[in-house]
Amino acid sequence: MAVKLISNERFEISYPVVIIGAGAAGLTAALSAKDNGVDVLVLERDNEPRGTTSMSQGNIAAAGTISQKKFGIEDSGDIFAEDIIRLTKGKTNKLLAKAFAKKSGETVDWLTKKFKIPLELDPDWGAKLGHSRPRIHCTPTKTGIELMTFLTNACNNCGVDILTNAQVVELYKDKEDFIVGVKYKRPDNSFEFVGCDSLILATSGFGANPNMIKKYIPEMSGAIYHGHEGNDGAGIAWGIELGAAIEDM
DSSP: OEEEEOOSOOOSSEEEEEEEOOSHHHHHHHHHHHHTTOOEEEEOSSSSSOHHHHTSOOOEEOSSOHHHHHTTOOOOHHHHHHHHHHHTTTOSOHHHHHHHHHHHHHHHHHHHHHHOOOOEEOGGGOSOTTOSSOOEEEOTTOOHHHHHHHHHHHHHHTTOEEEOSOEEEEEEEOTTSOEEEEEEEOTTSOEEEEEEEEEEEOOOOOTTOHHHHHHHOGGGTTOOOOSOTTOSOHHHHHHHHTTOOOOOO
16 A cells, blocks of 8 residues: 555546545545535445444544533533543643544534434433543444444435445555545456545554554554454555654554
8 A cells, every 4th residue: 555656647537535434434524525515435445334433332422512402411622622631641632632522512413413313412421431521422222333324324315425345555646745546446356546636534543453553552462453454554554655743643
C-alpha cells in the first residue's frame, strides 16, 4: 500500500468525494457529504458494510442532545471535553477533544432528525466509562449491527454509492501532494481506478497489524486481538507517507 505520484492521467470514473471504509465513521461522513449536495463513493474491502462497528454495541457518546434533555440531563461539549482531558490525564490533543465533543450532540441529533436513525440516550449507563454525565446513545437493540443497518439504509435511501469487495491498495497524488485518485483490488484480483477531488480515510485503527502494535504499543506485543481483521493501519500509513503527524498512538 503506497502513495504514488501521477501526472496528466484521466480517470474514467471520478467522484467529488471518495471515502475508504464503510464503518460508522465512513457512512456518517458519506451522509454528511450527500446532505451538502456532494456525490460520494464509499469503498469497502469486505463483502458488506460491517467492520469494527458491527462487533461493538454501537454506543455513541454525545453531549447536549435532545434525548439527554428529555431525561432532564444538562450536558455540553465543554463538559464532555473536560471529561476526555481528565480521563486521558491531559495527554490527548485538547483542541481536537474540544472540537469533537462540541460537535457530538448536534451530530447525533442530525442523524436522528435527518436520517431517522433512532439514537436515544441509554440512562442505564449513567455516569460510567469516565463520563461525568449519562451521554451514551444507542439504537433500540443496543448492537453495532443494528446501527450499521440503519446507517447503510440511510445511505442507500439518499443515493450514496457504496462499493463492497473493493480493497484500496494505492493512492495517487499530484505534484502538489493532493490526492487525485485511488486504485482498488477486486475479488478476482483485477484492479480498478477511480478519481476524486477529496479523499476521506475511515479505515479504523491498527489493532490487526502486529508490526504497528510492536512499534507504537510494545507492551501489547503478543496480546490476543479480538477486533476486525481489516484494522491493519492502512489509513495511518498513508497519512504518514503524505507527511501527517501522529499523536496518541
